[in-house]
Amino acid sequence: MGAMKFRSVYLMFVLPAVALYAIFFIYPFVATFFASFTSWDGISAPVFNGLANYVHLFNDSVLMSGIGRILIWAALAVIVKVGLGLVFAAMLRDRIAGYKFFTGVFFFPVVISSSAMSLVFTLMYDKDFGIINQFLGSIGLGFLKQAWLSNPDTAFYAAIAVPIYQDIGFFLIIFLAAVQDIPNEFYESARIDGASPFQIFCRVTVPLSLGTVRVCVILAVTSAFKTFDYIFLLTSGGPGTSTQVPATWMYQQTFQAFQYGYGSAIAMLIFVLSLAVSALIMSTSSFNKVRIPSKMKLQETVA
Amino acid sequence: MTANLQLARPRIGHRSSGARVFARLKNNPVILLTYAVLILNSASCLIPILWTLSNSFRSNTQIFSRFSLIPESVNFENFTAMFTNTNVLTAFGNSVIITALSLGLLLVCVLPASFILARFTFRFSRTIYSFFLISIFVPGIVLLQALYQLFAVTGMLNFRFSIVLAYAAGQVPFCIFLMVAYMREVPSSVEEAAILDGAGVWTIFTRIIVPMSRNGIVTIVILSFVAIWNDYIYALVFLPEPQRQTLTVALAAAKSEYAVNYGLLSAAAIMAIVPVLIFYLFTKNMLMSGMSAGAVKG
Numbered sequence: 001m002g003a004m005k006f007r008s009v010y011l012m013f014v015l016p017a018v019a020l021y022a023i024f025f026i027y028p029f030v031a032t033f034f035a036s037f038t039s040w041d042g043i044s045a046p047v048f049n050g051l052a053n054y055v056h057l058f059n060d061s062v063l064m065s066g067i068g069r070i071l072i073w074a075a076l077a078v079i080v081k082v083g084l085g086l087v088f089a090a091m092l093r094d095r096i097a098g099y100k101f102f103t104g105v106f107f108f109p110v111v112i113s114s115s116a117m118s119l120v121f122t123l124m125y126d127k128d129f130g131i132i133n134q135f136l137g138s139i140g141l142g143f144l145k146q147a148w149l150s151n152p153d154t155a156f157y158a159a160i161a162v163p164i165y166q167d168i169g170f171f172l173i174i175f176l177a178a179v180q181d182i183p184n185e186f187y188e189s190a191r192i193d194g195a196s197p198f199q200i201f202c203r204v205t206v207p208l209s210l211g212t213v214r215v216c217v218i219l220a221v222t223s224a225f226k227t228f229d230y231i232f233l234l235t236s237g238g239p240g241t242s243t244q245v246p247a248t249w250m251y252q253q254t255f256q257a258f259q260y261g262y263g264s265a266i267a268m269l270i271f272v273l274s275l276a277v278s279a280l281i282m283s284t285s286s287f288n289k290v291r292i293p294s295k296m297k298l299q300e301t302v303a
Numbered sequence: 304m305t306a307n308l309q310l311a312r313p314r315i316g317h318r319s320s321g322a323r324v325f326a327r328l329k330n331n332p333v334i335l336l337t338y339a340v341l342i343l344n345s346a347s348c349l350i351p352i353l354w355t356l357s358n359s360f361r362s363n364t365q366i367f368s369r370f371s372l373i374p375e376s377v378n379f380e381n382f383t384a385m386f387t388n389t390n391v392l393t394a395f396g397n398s399v400i401i402t403a404l405s406l407g408l409l410l411v412c413v414l415p416a417s418f419i420l421a422r423f424t425f426r427f428s429r430t431i432y433s434f435f436l437i438s439i440f441v442p443g444i445v446l447l448q449a450l451y452q453l454f455a456v457t458g459m460l461n462f463r464f465s466i467v468l469a470y471a472a473g474q475v476p477f478c479i480f481l482m483v484a485y486m487r488e489v490p491s492s493v494e495e496a497a498i499l500d501g502a503g504v505w506t507i508f509t510r511i512i513v514p515m516s517r518n519g520i521v522t523i524v525i526l527s528f529v530a531i532w533n534d535y536i537y538a539l540v541f542l543p544e545p546q547r548q549t550l551t552v553a554l555a556a557a558k559s560e561y562a563v564n565y566g567l568l569s570a571a572a573i574m575a576i577v578p579v580l581i582f583y584l585f586t587k588n589m590l591m592s593g594m595s596a597g598a599v600k601g
Contacts, residue, residue: 004494006424010423011419013415016412017412017415017479020408020471024450025438025472032445032448088341091340096334098338101345102344104587106344108348111529111579112533112575112576113550113575114551115535115551119571120351120576123355123565123569128367131350131370169348174594174595222442225442226442228535233535247444250448251536254447255448255451267447270444274442
């Protein structure tokens with residue numbers, strides 16, 4: 001690689017990073033793994049209890065419905081974030097007038113903290129003056145007015161709508177880079193053949209950005225699995241346990257019920273679920289079929 | 304890993320003049336629909352923030368009386384109430400210090416390590432590199448309680464800057480990954496010329512590799528800044544005392560304490576959003592290209 005000879009003294013350059021990362025990243029991960037096999041209140045010595053925590057995971061009805069919720073969340077996140085991200089990217093691909101304005105505005109919510117966004121949305125969801133109820137009232141749907149975050153039927157969807165809404169711009173930016181990498185010839189020949197914009201989207205844009213779609217599906221699913229902030233800030237898992245997800249339940253079990261061992265098992269579950277889903281999506285072959293070969297015959301692609 | 308890490312440039316196109324746009328709009332329903340959708344989504348991105356901004360200047364009575372994106376009068380009462388009654392201002396300062404220290408520590412660790420891993424091949428170079436990469440998929444929340452225990456046992460929980468170690472360590476895998484890729488792009492001929500001139504490894508690192516990979520450094524600093532500044536859960540668990548809270552935690556605390564003082568809460572939200580907006584206006588392009596590069600390569 002480089003032109004210099006390596007001397008073992010140079011390992012001093014690597015040492016700070018290795019030490020920091022080993023102590024504050026690898027060690028906690030390993031510790032969580034071991035703690036998940038113990039019964040531990042966080043103060044006295046942990047007691048080894050084998051797989052008891054993992055067995056308990058399956059008998060924990062709150063956790064199980066939480067897993068159901070994050071699966072719904074993941075599905076909605078994929079549909080909305082990947083769907084809208086790709087549609088907006090296709091619309092903006094040709095740098096239409098206002099390109100900079102639209103990308104700038106769409107991406108801005110991404111950099112706002114979960115805490116500030118949750119505060120804004122708590123106000124927006126307010127029963128009396130919140131913008132959402134006022135809007136419903138003004139278009140004649142006043143009967144839908146409700147306290148979105150304290151009604152058990154709507155609280156979960158109202159809460160996950162915030163991170164999903166906030167992330168669309170992030171996916172737009174990823175897809176924008178992908179669709180702008182698709183050679184112009186594909187679009188030109190499709191237009192010459194008389195393809196409608198909808199056909200171009202389905203036959204050119206989507207197939208040729210499947211590799212990016214896969215990455216984005218993984219990002220959407222794993223973020224649904226691990227997100228803590230929005231649920232905790234908007235509903236704290238309530239009313240009752242109607243919005244608990246594994247991440248908030250782990251926090252509750254660990255720092256409020258002082259079940260460190262069980263909390264660690266939930267943490268490992270979150271990790272394994274994210275890893276398994278990522279591996280599953282990576283290995284799905286249907287994403288691999290279409291690539292952009294350098295000398296692909298154009299007629300075949302757009303026919 | 305010869306991926307092109309250059310910033311995204313306009314690849315195609317020309318800007319149509321206003322008149323031509325309108326001519327095209329009339330004849331083309333698809334473009335009309337495109338603009339309708341884009342404008343609708345812009346509104347959905349802007350209205351929540353504009354509404355909050357407007358409410359931050361209005362009294363509770365005004366907020367309840369009607370919806371308005373323009374305040375009846377510009378009244379700073381909510382802001383003064385927020386500054387005197389909540390710890391948002393202190394927390395803002397804490398966030399600045401903690402984020403700055405974390406970024407400093409991160410760079411001190413990541414730059415030299417990436418330099419060695421990118422420019423040298425030695426017995427364990429691949430092993431060390433993989434060691435950093437294995438955890439790129441581990442969500443920070445998994446480490447939460449073990450980190451808390453580590454800080455509690457070593458007494459670091461009483462030290463207000465312990466969280467800096469957790470933040471910096473959390474960013475290490477991803478930053479090493481990006482930085483190594485950027486530093487490998489530096490042509491070795493520059494390095495060879497420096498060696499002929501008698502430069503040592505430290506000189507090559509500080510005078511050649513770091514300046515030549517500054518795009519990468521700016522990218523990791525911006526991405527890590529956003530991640531650390533916006534973090535909520537580490538700050539919630541590690542810094543519970545009001546005088547040590549970061550901005551994100553102070554906002555949430557204000558939310559439960561002043562639940563019915565909507566003007567004050569709007570002012571607090573604006574206090575959090577405006578600095579980010581200013582940061583965003585300056586770094587928009589770097590942020591966008593960095594985030595998409597990071598997502599696709601990560």
